[in-house]
Amino acid sequence: MKAKVTISFKPGVLDPQGRAISHALAGLGFEGVGDVRQGKVIELDLAETDAAKAREQVEAMCQALLANPVIETYAIELAK
Amino acid sequence: MKAKVTISFKPGVLDPQGRAISHALAGLGFEGVGDVRQGKVIELDLAETDAAKAREQVEAMCQALLANPVIETYAIELAK
């Protein structure tokens, strides 16, 4: 089973990279670009085949390693 | 309109961060974790309200800056 974890900064946390991207896009002539936020996406191949158990496992991985709860939030998607 | 760009390494390109995560997860006792890949997700606030035009614009941004075609691929999602 495959899992996809999307990790982003919590709202309100400064995202210097996002800001710099927004700036650079404006510099390249793209108009109408407002806020830009950059996050991470982590794709995992899991041996687990049961969706509920897989989610539980990935949830535990996020808590233990993948996300930094002080400044980040995460979302988990599962796919076959 | 909001756009979300997911950028990942092309298959075949070695992903040091993904590999390190897979390693660390094993070290933490998570079992059955196979390949892990880490990518980026960039969320953009666009002034454009037309979906087709927005997609075209984001496509151009990816080509121009957001992705490095030598090593990366990208996928675009739009949302209200």
Next chain:
Amino acid sequence: MSKTVPYAEGIDANVVRDHGLSESEYETVLSIMGRAPNLLELGIFSVMWSEHCSYKSSKKWLKTLPTQAPWVVHGPGENAGVIDIGDDLVAVFKMESHNHPSYIEPYQGAATGVGGILRDVFTMGARPVANLNALRFGAPEDPNTRHLVSGVVSGIGGYGNCVGVPCVGGEVNFHPGYNGNILVNAMTVGVAKRDRIFLSAAAGVGNPVVYVGSRTGRDGIHGATMASTEFNEGSEEKRPTVQVGDPFTEKLLIEACLELMATDAIVSIQDMGAAGLTSSSFEMASKGGLGVVLDLERVPMREDGMNPYELMLSESQERMLMVLKPGREDLARSIFEKWELEFAIIGHLTDTGRMELRWHGETVGDLPIDPLAQASPEYDRPWQPTVPARPASMAGVDSITWQEALLKLLSSPDGASRRWIWEQYDYLVGGNTMQRPGGDAAVVRLEDAPSKALAMTADCTPRYVEADPVMGGRQAVAEVWRNLTAVGAVPLAITDNMNFGNPEKPRIMGQFVGACQGIRDACLALDFPVVSGNVSLYNETNNQAIPPTPAIGGVGIVSCDKVVDLAFKAEGQPVLLLGAPEGAEGHWLDCSLYLREIVGREAGPPPVVDLAHERRVGDLVRALISEGVVTACHDLSDGGLLMGLADMALAGNMGVRIHLEGTPSAFALFGEDQGRYVLTVANEAEATAVIERAVATGVSVRKLGITGGTELMVNGEEGPTVAALREAHEGWLPAYMGA
């Protein structure tokens, strides 16, 4: 003052308490204001009178530190200390802590710590030329330690490397006493032209007050204040957040500020550090004896819906406040716009002596500046002197061979190489690094006076301070002085970072008072004034205070052609020991690294620092180095003589053979007697000359042996090879970090 209405609308005793103000402090607020303060004003009192900004527990004792010398240009009181280094140049430096934030979020906490101290230095017009860091972590076995080390180190590197300031030195200890409270102290050294120093005192009624740098977000607004009723119903977005560092913006800010400083546009300038806009505007106005009006809606904001309270209390990073000369606004604006930074005129100076805060034209806060600053609390907290530790039992000291003991010490957490850490720091950028991390002091050549260099180091031995704060404080300063001396530099001045537990406990306050006394003694005896510093108190978790840790950072000056390092240079060079006690190479094992790591006993009083002896030996060593007779030099500290020799062997990749009088004992080999240096000289004739000089100066000296071979030999007994020493020394940290 109206006793009947002690609270403004929406405020009660809980809100006051959540703002960290005691009842009596609130009484003083009422009398200063002549009315009940509103929430914005209360927030301002709260941060201005916080321990962090007011130094209320420590002020009384900090005042006792020596701060004067002919070469001191600005001592404590400015953003950083300033000393004259000749050639019309000054060195500007300071150390600052970011302990608590680094425990919560090690990467960002450490990164923003580096950002903050860099700003303190370039605010004064100096280009930062070097960073150092003094770190303390919990026991290696503690489940959090690895993660904290990894985060803090990559945060320091991530910020400093990006800004492009070489990180050339520092120190690291591991001890269970820091399990719940790590220490992250960062130091920056900058260089400026003597006549181009910028200060923070505002001047010129009517002059514009200008905000530059990043936008303001809801970063780091004090948690307790946010929990007050006013802010409780806020959405997720209103929650206070951890500060994230933006080193790219910092780099732009450095370049933009230095570019503007080359013009005549700036009257005064102040970084926005802790308590952001509040303390920076207060400090500028207060030092200038003026008032200030701020139109807060003009502050560049990162988020929608921010209010005056948040704007005044935000700790968003990479921001500065300046007073400009009238008519120079456009020049300044063009520079900041070129560097793609925010620039906003947010107010002007007045002669009212008041801080008037406006929000879309309406006055929302109005406070008297001087009374607030002057009434800032100063406590004479009760303190209890530390009872110096009794001599430790020496049972079991000889239970292990010196060979085994040496390898064990070299691979112990506090004895192991820090390479894994400093290789994550760019210590080369700038092309002026003469001595890299790993030696006694780092040496960085002066871009504008290339025949000279600054030497710098940071040190403290907390186990000594814990056992005897006075002696420990003295030792920290002496060790800094010694490290600078060992590379040939003339020590000039220090900055201190006083990390302690809860000052409301007389025992902890006693540690603080003792350390101040020890620092004072050493500064006076060594002509080594304190020019800047920082205090971090309340480093406690569950009633468990950290070991008292007055980290000392020192700066000295040296001619590039006189610099020596600790590496053995060539086979067959005589090895000399200077400054050893009467009748032995060393004898003080109490409180030593050996006693703790080998015997498992953390006990006994620290070695005595005899300041007259310290000075006599150091002055001789420095003279010998400057005369060019010394080929390598190293001062002895943790682990004593044998650890010192091992360091020299490792650096030179060469063995050494020494002979002690009598059988080698742990006391002689690992004792931590103070004020000792090991030197090598080119040949026997030089050795004889040095011995004569030492005898004539009243400095004890003995010839220990000779360099050469591939191993360390003591009295003919074979010791570990240099390769074995290296494996022990280099192995521990990478293995621990799982690298």
Next chain:
Amino acid sequence: MKTAILLFPGTNREQDIIKAVTVAGGKRPSVVWHRDTALPEGTDLVVVAGGYSYGDYLRPGAMAARSPVLNAVRTFAADGGCVLGVCNGFQILTEAGILPGALVRNRGLQFICRDVNLVVGTEKSPFTGGYRKGQKIRLPVAHQDGNYTADAETLKRLEDEDRIAFRYADANGVVSDETCLNGSLRSIAGVLSENRRVLGLMPHPENSIEAGFGGTDGLPLFKSLLETLS
């Protein structure tokens, strides 16, 4: 030799390059701002300095590679001009498509600052003429994203055309995947363009030009440029 150094927001090793060029005996380089659209008249050598640009946000070199001055550099290189990209400069040149391949995060993920052993891959270029092929030299590195990657076809071409300027090696000059400090494919530390007049490398020759300040193994690179271009 007229040298132009590019300056992007956040560039932090331009002074090191200026020092290296002058210590090697060259004229003081001029500094070109990222928004400039032309190089100074008569430029012989363009240096894209190391350090960081735009904080290395998004990808190292990504934003600098899209700045106006890079168009001028692209034309300059196409016309046979000499371009040296060090560290971040190498990343910028690959991002701009002036050199092949890409530089990703180091294998161990960490920033690495240390002296490394390199083997000179070719002496046939204006940059490497002062070394011998196979010579072992020692230069410092200071980077977090120096892990060179390219597709198999590109790698083959680089090797077939003798365009690998430097490779990471161990203390004995042996090149191997295991000892390669950052995971670079074929231990590549620096590559040349097809016309051999553009060099990108991760190590810092500019931080190895003076005894007592990191050695002198970087000096021949600057001397060789001076000889060729003066």
